[in-house]
Every structure is written in C-alpha cells, then in structure tokens.
Amino acid sequence: MFFLMAAMATTACVPLVVARYSADPAQGRPLFSSCAINKNVPDGIELQVDGVLAQVQLNQAASPGFVEIRLDVPTGKTARLQSDVIEIDLHDGRPPIEARIPNISLVDSPGMHSFDTPPALARYMMPVQTPMVGGAMTTGSREWPKHYWMAVRVDTGGADAVTVTLPGMLINGAPVQTPKLNFRRSIFAMLAPLNC
Numbered sequence: 001m002f003f004l005m006a007a008m009a010t011t012a013c014v015p016l017v018v019a020r021y022s023a024d025p026a027q028g029r030p031l032f033s034s035c036a037i038n039k040n041v042p043d044g045i046e047l048q049v050d051g052v053l054a055q056v057q058l059n060q061a062a063s064p065g066f067v068e069i070r071l072d073v074p075t076g077k078t079a080r081l082q083s084d085v086i087e088i089d090l091h092d093g094r095p096p097i098e099a100r101i102p103n104i105s106l107v108d109s110p111g112m113h114s115f116d117t118p119p120a121l122a123r124y125m126m127p128v129q130t131p132m133v134g135g136a137m138t139t140g141s142r143e144w145p146k147h148y149w150m151a152v153r154v155d156t157g158g159a160d161a162v163t164v165t166l167p168g169m170l171i172n173g174a175p176v177q178t179p180k181l182n183f184r185r186s187i188f189a190m191l192a193p194l195n196c
Helices: 002-011 119-124
Strands: 013-023 029-032 042-049 052-059 066-073 078-081 085-089 097-100 136-139 142-153 161-165 169-171 174-176 180-193
Touching: 013 042, 013 052, 042 180, 052 161, 066 078, 066 085, 097 142
Parallel strands: none
Antiparallel strands: 013 180, 029 042, 042 052, 052 066, 066 142, 078 169, 085 097, 085 161, 136 142, 161 180, 169 174
C-alpha cells in the first residue's frame, strides 16, 4: 500500500498559474514545455542560422532567471561566437543589459551548470571562443546534430516585452547576423506532474 501511495504522489498532476515568456512565432518555430501536460505553455523558439539550428529560451521561473541557447551544429558546419555578450532590452528606456556567456557547455542545463559547475562536469565546459565543430549523435536508429549549450543570467523584473540579441557568429568562417528575438510575458495555466 505504501508503494502504491508513493507512486501516486510522484505521478500526480498539479495545476499551476505561471508567467512565461513566449517568442514571436513569426521569428521561427515556437517551442512548448515538455513538462506541462497541456501543450500550450511556451518554452522558447527554434530558428535556423545558416544551417545551424538555434533554440532560445527566456526563463524567469528560476532565481536568478536566465537566457538559454542550444546550438545544433550538423556535420560539415563549424560555428564560432564572435562575442560573449547577449543583449537584453527590457524596453524601459534604459540601454540594453549586456550579459556575458561564461562558457560553452557540452551538457544540458547551462542555466545551472555553467555558473556553479560541479567538478565532475568541469571538463565539459569550453571557453566561449572555442569553435563548435559539427557532428552527429546517435541513439539507436535516431540521429541528431551535435548540441552546444550556453546561458546568461538575467532578471527581467517582470517586463512585459523583452528583446534578446544573440552574439554574431562565424559559420564555416563566414559572418552571419543573428536576429533580434522578441518575447512577450503572459500568464498561462499549466498542468504539470509533481515530479517534473
């Protein structure tokens, strides 16, 4: 009986009201929360930058909040950041915030690991100017481009509209301009498992 109750407690769903930032869908493909049972809760945006897939998330649920980027670099492509600065414009009349990327991570959750790096993960953190060489990762019969993660800490102060400008990149040695990404804060009803 104890194990049944424990299993129910860890798989139960909780309704939450959350503030989330959703990206302008005209800029790319909207991403939705994998944690929420209802699939309308925004989680970022995915866009192509000269054959490199970029996923960008503006997350303010944790403290401190952060901007997270995942670059998927396929075989035959090499990406390199031209700067370590991400600009965050809160549209409040002040100059944009300049947040610095501390490193490039080869493991996910850079909003946590890139700043308070456990010793076991230190070898997976690379300097920002390191070339991100494309490749393929396989799991069973599925194949994905090689992933690289970055994050900067930023507190939006609950701003209604935020524009995120990623640093420029070189892809295969040629400069590419990354777009300014517009996010808008909204309130969402979210149904999520307790253990998510």
